[in-house]
Amino acid sequence: MSKEKTKAVLNQSVADLSKAAALVHQVHWYLRGPGFMKLHPKMDELMDGLNSHLDVLSERLITIGGSPVSTLKEFDELSKIELETATWDKTTEERLTEVVKAYKYLSDLFQDGVHATDEEDDDVTNDLFADAKGDIEKTIWMLESELGVAPGL
Numbered sequence: 001m002s003k004e005k006t007k008a009v010l011n012q013s014v015a016d017l018s019k020a021a022a023l024v025h026q027v028h029w030y031l032r033g034p035g036f037m038k039l040h041p042k043m044d045e046l047m048d049g050l051n052s053h054l055d056v057l058s059e060r061l062i063t064i065g066g067s068p069v070s071t072l073k074e075f076d077e078l079s080k081i082e083l084e085t086a087t088w089d090k091t092t093e094e095r096l097t098e099v100v101k102a103y104k105y106l107s108d109l110f111q112d113g114v115h116a117t118d119e120e121d122d123d124v125t126n127d128l129f130a131d132a133k134g135d136i137e138k139t140i141w142m143l144e145s146e147l148g149v150a151p152g153l
Helices: 004-030 036-063 072-078 092-119 123-146
Strands: none
Touching: 004 036, 004 072, 004 092, 004 123, 036 092, 036 123, 092 123
């Protein structure tokens, strides 16, 4: 089986994880105000997590015969995560809300990956998407808790 749906979702994930990491990096650099001392290193942790998922999913794509997108142009063209030029006028809450929005999108994308891999009988990639989704959902809970939002996906 060619696993074309799985390859497509994996490549979408490569582009979107790359853009999500850029968004988190932007938040990391443009944070100001109360909470900076704890949130600045937290953004490092989030970037590390995104980059870990990026590496695992990219390598899986190669393993099943695909070719991951790998240029900024390709990331920008394929990704559905919007990234604006940063300014200093956003609040910490606004910035974290943008990150939550991106993570919710990733959670939905990884669910699409679970469905595609079920359909194409790719249990290994299915596990990778399920693990990534669980990690992303935990991060959503943590970020929303920081924002005072009650848990519940």
